Amino acid sequence: MALREQLDADMKTALREKDSLKLSTVRMIKSAMKYKETEPGAAGPLDDAGILQVITSEIKKRRDSVTEYEKAGRSDLADKEKAEIAVLQHYLPEQLTAAELEKAVADAIAEAGAEGPRDMGKVMKVLTPRIQGRADGKVAADLVKQKLAT
Structure with a gap:
């Protein structure tokens, strides 16, 4: 439906x-x-x-x-x-677990070829459609920022 x-x-x-x-x-x-x-x-x-x-x-x-x-x-x-x-x-699809979100972030970073914090926009452009409605965008952005800082 x-x-x-x-x-x-x-x-x-x-x-x-x-x-x-x-x-x-x-x-x-x-x-x-x-x-x-x-x-x-x-x-x-x-x-x-x-x-x-x-x-x-x-x-x-x-x-x-x-x-x-x-x-x-x-x-x-x-x-x-x-x-x-x-x-x-109730209307959102099943939410991603923390492990699934981390994997999605890692995949998006690899696909975007990101090397540092300056590439956050590229990563979010790849990641956002994949997690739309299934994870909080702010949580995902914080995780991307954390991964790119290291």
């Missing part, structure tokens, strides 16, 4: 079951997808890869919000954001 169809089905289920958290989160994803599809230069309806990018972006926004809410002492809002992250992660 395509990701768009899965979202539609989950929204109907959440409506029937009166699951307000899941319903609001799926509606937010669909809204973000619609915005992405209608922005200038958009190529039309998003495919599964485009939808995964939207979901990953929304997860990143939520994580940033959790950090800010915790700094401000608003654990109630932080808990709501964490619950939304859990719903969003």
